[in-house]
Amino acid sequence: MGLLALAIAPGFAICLFIYFKDKYNREPLGLLILSFFMGVLSIIPAVIFQIALTKPVERMMGEGIFYTAVFSYLIVALSEEYSKFLAVRILPYRRKAFDDPFDGIIYAVMVSMGFATLENIGYVFQHGFGTGILRMFLSVPAHATFGVLMGYHIGLAKFDTANKSRHMLLAIFWPVLFHGTFDFFLFLPRNDWNGWLLFGGAVVSFIVAVKLSLKLIRRKQEMSKTHFINIDTINKEGHDIL
Numbered sequence: 001m002g003l004l005a006l007a008i009a010p011g012f013a014i015c016l017f018i019y020f021k022d023k024y025n026r027e028p029l030g031l032l033i034l035s036f037f038m039g040v041l042s043i044i045p046a047v048i049f050q051i052a053l054t055k056p057v058e059r060m061m062g063e064g065i066f067y068t069a070v071f072s073y074l075i076v077a078l079s080e081e082y083s084k085f086l087a088v089r090i091l092p093y094r095r096k097a098f099d100d101p102f103d104g105i106i107y108a109v110m111v112s113m114g115f116a117t118l119e120n121i122g123y124v125f126q127h128g129f130g131t132g133i134l135r136m137f138l139s140v141p142a143h144a145t146f147g148v149l150m151g152y153h154i155g156l157a158k159f160d161t162a163n164k165s166r167h168m169l170l171a172i173f174w175p176v177l178f179h180g181t182f183d184f185f186l187f188l189p190r191n192d193w194n195g196w197l198l199f200g201g202a203v204v205s206f207i208v209a210v211k212l213s214l215k216l217i218r219r220k221q222e223m224s225k226t227h228f229i230n231i232d233t234i235n236k237e238g239h240d241i242l
Contacts, residue, residue, distance in 0.1 A: 008121065011140055021221065028097050032110050035088070043080075043118050101159055105217060109148060
């Protein structure tokens, strides 16, 4: 029971954090929960993709730094981020509740936390308490930053239809870039002298993603504030005219 609580706590904590960052137009709780479980389900196509490609690519390329890069960026990061992207596009993006520039971040993080929580349960039960503590402060928050990067651009796509294709492409590109870089440092072969150096590379990429995510959250909050002030002004003016 303790391991299960340790595994699910970081995902739930991040969900609450991002929920309370949505100051101007809170999302329906039911849709947020559904988005979380869409994230849980999105792990299925990602795992199928990874199982189907890992061995053939390894046989074709052999081991080495180039294979590690392909595995990190194209097999793991792309499959996981694209699966989460599809979950956002299939469910919350199509709903009327997605009516605020901040909503892309909210729903993408909810989906990401569903994915990360199920993944975390598997890792914690397999490797134990120490892994759970490490992933609480690194891997699960990393998934949240990938969700922010994705959701920021999905939100732009929703309200900037003239550049929708570009925003959707960036909604996949940036999470894959940071996710792949994070994993690349973790997946590289280790020896007695480079282990901490490689781990440090993953941590640096994580810190950069965190700082960028917090900046994008603040930017989206300002956009959301302006969006709803304009709507309130229009509604008030219309009411006064009537």
